[in-house]
Each structure stands twice: as C-alpha cells, then as structure tokens.
Amino acid sequence: MHMIQRSWKIGGIALLAYVFWTTFTVPLGPGLLELRNLERAAVVDGLDRKVAAYELIGLGTHWATRPEDLSVVLRKKENLTSLPVVEVIDDTHAVIGLAIPDTLPSRSWDVLINHPVDGTLFLQNGLFLNGVSVDETATWPALTLTEFPADLPHHFPFQPRIFETIRNLMLHVPMWFTMFLLMGIAFVASIRQLSQTSGGSSLFDLRAEASVQVGMVFGVLGLLTGSLWARYTWGAWWVDDPQLNGALVTVLVYAGYLILRGSVEDERLKARLSAVYNLFAFVILMILLMVLPRFTESLHPGKGGNPGFNSYDLDSSLRAVFYPAVLGWMLLGTWMYRIRLQATQLNQKLHRLNDQ
Amino acid sequence: MMLNTLFQANPIEGFFFGSGKSMVVGGVAVIIIVGLGLWMWRMEKRIQQLDESASQHTDSPNESAEA
Numbered sequence: 441m442h443m444i445q446r447s448w449k450i451g452g453i454a455l456l457a458y459v460f461w462t463t464f465t466v467p468l469g470p471g472l473l474e475l476r477n478l479e480r481a482a483v484v485d486g487l488d489r490k491v492a493a494y495e496l497i498g499l500g501t502h503w504a505t506r507p508e509d510l511s512v513v514l515r516k517k518e519n520l521t522s523l524p525v526v527e528v529i530d531d532t533h534a535v536i537g538l539a540i541p542d543t544l545p546s547r548s549w550d551v552l553i554n555h556p557v558d559g560t561l562f563l564q565n566g567l568f569l570n571g572v573s574v575d576e577t578a579t580w581p582a583l584t585l586t587e588f589p590a591d592l593p594h595h596f597p598f599q600p601r602i603f604e605t606i607r608n609l610m611l612h613v614p615m616w617f618t619m620f621l622l623m624g625i626a627f628v629a630s631i632r633q634l635s636q637t638s639g640g641s642s643l644f645d646l647r648a649e650a651s652v653q654v655g656m657v658f659g660v661l662g663l664l665t666g667s668l669w670a671r672y673t674w675g676a677w678w679v680d681d682p683q684l685n686g687a688l689v690t691v692l693v694y695a696g697y698l699i700l701r702g703s704v705e706d707e708r709l710k711a712r713l714s715a716v717y718n719l720f721a722f723v724i725l726m727i728l729l730m731v732l733p734r735f736t737e738s739l740h741p742g743k744g745g746n747p748g749f750n751s752y753d754l755d756s757s758l759r760a761v762f763y764p765a766v767l768g769w770m771l772l773g774t775w776m777y778r779i780r781l782q783a784t785q786l787n788q789k790l791h792r793l794n795d796q
Numbered sequence: 797m798m799l800n801t802l803f804q805a806n807p808i809e810g811f812f813f814g815s816g817k818s819m820v821v822g823g824v825a826v827i828i829i830v831g832l833g834l835w836m837w838r839m840e841k842r843i844q845q846l847d848e849s850a851s852q853h854t855d856s857p858n859e860s861a862e863a
Contacts, residue, residue, distance in 0.1 A: 604817045661831045665824040672820040
C-alpha cells in the first residue's frame with residue numbers, strides 16, 4: 441500500500457521531468473515567414489523576358505540541401521501556378537521569379553513550397569499583389585501538387601505568430617487542467633459535506649478548502665503565464681477575450697470562497713455556507729471556461745465553436761508531450777492537495793488540543 | 797512515440813532561439829517554478845510551526861508526569 445502511494449508520486453515526478461526535458465529540447469519544425477518584393481527584376485532560364493524578383497524567407501528550413509528540388513507554388517482555391525526558383529541563397533533564403541499576367545482571379549495568394557527535407561510548407565495569404573486587374577472567372581493552367589511530410593526527426597509543428605512559444609502548451613495549459621481537477625475534488629467534497637447529517641465530521645469541508653487553496657495556486661499561475669504568452673503572441677498583456685475574462689472571473693469567484701470561509705466564526709455554519717457557495721462556484725467555472733468560449737469568437741485555439749483540440753491545434757508530436765504534461769501536473773497538484781490537507785488537519789487537531 | 801521524443805538527436809538549425817521568442821517560454825517556466833517554489837516554502841514553514849506546536853503538546857504531559 442505504501443509502495444502504491446509512493447509510486448504515483450514518483451510517476452508524477454518522472455512525467456514532469458520528461459515534459460521539461462522534451463519541452464526545451466525538441467526542435468521546432470520548419471516554416472515559411474515571408475515572401476517579399478525585392479523591387480528589382482530577375483532573369484529566369486527559359487523565359488525570354490525579365491520577371492519580378494521576390495525573396496522567400498523560411499525559418500528552420502533546409503533549402504541549401506538539394507536546392508534543385510525546391511519548388512514554389514502559388515494557390516488560390518483550385519488555381520495553382522508554379523514559380524521559378526532563381527537562386528537559393530542559403531537554408532532559409534531563396535529568390536523567386538514572379539511573372540504576373542495582366543488579369544488574375546485574385547490579389548491574395550497562398551504560398552506553398554515542396555522540399556525533400558522540409559516537406560510541404562504553407563504560408564496563408566503570403567502574396568498580395570497591387571496594381572493587377574481581378575477577374576474571378578480567370579483561371580490558370582491546372583497543376584497537380586503532391587503534399588508530403590518533412591523528412592526530419594520528431595519536431596514541434598511550426599505555427600505562424602506562435603513559433604517557439606508553442607512549447608508553452610506543455611506549461612501553461614496544464615495549469616488550467618490541474619485547476620479543473622482540484623476544483624472538481626472540492627465540488628465532490630462539498631456535495632458530500634452537504635449530504636452529511638448535521639453531526640457529521642468536517643473532513644469533507646477540510647478537503648474542499650485544501651483543494652480550492654491549491655487550485656487557486658494553479659489558477660493564478662495560469663493567469664500569469666497566459667498573460668505573458670499573450671503579450672508576445674497577441675501584442676497585449678490582456679485582450680478582451682471570453683476565455684481570458686472567464687478565467688479571471690473564475691479565479692475571483694474562488695477567492696470569494698476563501699474570503700467567505702475567513703469571515704464566518706462558527707465552524708458548522710462555515711462548512712455549510714462554503715459548501716453551498718462552492719457548488720455555485722464550480723458551475724460558474726464550467727460555464728465561463730468550458731461552455732461560453734465555445735459559443736463566442738475567441739483567440740484561443742480550440743475555441744470559437746471547436747469542441748476541443750483538433751488536428752490543426754494539436755498534432756501527434758505535441759500530443760506525445762502534452763498528454764504526459766497534463767497527467768504529470770495533475771499528479772503534482774494532487775500531491776500538493778494532500779500535503780495541504782494534512783497540514784490543515786494537523787492544525788485543526790492542535791487547535792482542539794489548545795481549546796482543551 | 798514518447799521514447800522517440802526523449803532520445804532523438806537534434807539536427808535542426810536555429811533550434812530554440814531561431815524565432816527570438818524563446819525567452820517567453822523561459823519566462824513562463826520561471827513563473828511556474830517560482831510560484832510553486834513559493835508555495836512549497838510557505839508550506840514548509842507552516843508545517844515546521846505545526847511540528848513545533850505538536851512537540852510542545854507532547855512535551856507538556858511528560859513535564860506534568862515528572863512533576
């Protein structure tokens with residue numbers, strides 16, 4: 441029995457060690473940053489006229505390896521056209537020639553590249569052309585594009601704007617999952633507290649208190665880390681997002697729970713009042729963090745009508761670290777809750793002894 | 797998958813510092829470690845206090861017995 445109690449703690453520590461190691465050592469996959477106009481002409485083999493030169497910039501790409509196999513394609517719906525590669529400067533820079541017809545089906549184009557090492561990379565609306573006439577019925581010759589994955593070892597997916605901060609998924613998001621678990625423990629404890637007869641013990645009340653106290657630690661850490669991440673991804677410490685506002689309100693509601701407990705002297709009244717409050721607090725948590733963000737537009741991935749992390753938000757390379765991270769942080773949270781509960785129980789026992 | 801992730805070599809250039817946003821990840825990790833560290837330090841102090849109070853209680857019956 442003692443071994444079982446110890447093994448889940450050791451398991452939690454091992455999972456968190458794995459999570460920290462992989463979070464900081466697994467590399468970020470390649471991606472496209474920009475296609476910018478060099479404001480000069482370029483000569484392309486096989487073309488009898490000069491074309492506009494554009495510089496394609498990548499991050500973590502390997503274009504200098506087999507540069508002859510780099511291919512660049514513009515795409516708008518079914519319209520695809522191949523662009524000639526004028527020169528591969530280095531792994532992350534290449535000059536592309538762009539021969540623009542007078543009439544195009546659109547001004548805005550997605551840029552795709554195919555490379556044997558980097559696979560198929562995609563830059564949404566990577567090219568915007570001014571000074572061309574648009575005819576939506578105009579079509580370009582059909583081209584077949586075969587997409588293939590990168591020939592690289594395990595790496596985190598490249599996402600525009602997020603870049604390296606995708607690693608925060610293993611640190612920031614599990615804070616909230618752990619808080620949900622602890623507030624869930626408090627919710628169950630409060631129900632059991634209320635279902636007791638009036639002469640029952642206060643064990644469930646202490647459990648609810650301890651788990652809310654530890655849950656608040658994770659909630660505050662979730663707010664702080666989320667705010668820092670938002671500053672560098674969305675450009676502000678706090679944005680008017682239903683998920684962010686809901687998280688703040690939830691933490692304040694649970695702060696109210698702790699204030700309520702501190703303001704009632706009578707132990708039995710305190711236990712019943714705070715248990716009732718806790719039931720409402722948990723319902724508010726579910727509504728504000730799990731329900732409302734899915735009905736409104738949100739900057740958070742997995743929100744705005746999306747019921748969970750889908751293949752775009754969370755690919756298999758992230759899952760291999762994210763799920764152990766959630767489990768590891770939850771085990772740590774449960775361990776902290778047990779320590780807190782034991783300290784509270786000991787404190788109560790000493791108070792009783794003092795009173796005697 | 798987890799073992800593959802753990803033991804792989806790392807050949808991608810510009811690793812971690814490539815986009816200039818790696819400090820955000822470091823900052824987030826520091827906030828969590830400092831936050832949990834503060835909690836543990838407070839709990840350590842609290843448990844120490846409780847321990848002292850408990851030992852005072854266990855000492856006093858002995859003193860009365862000796863008397």
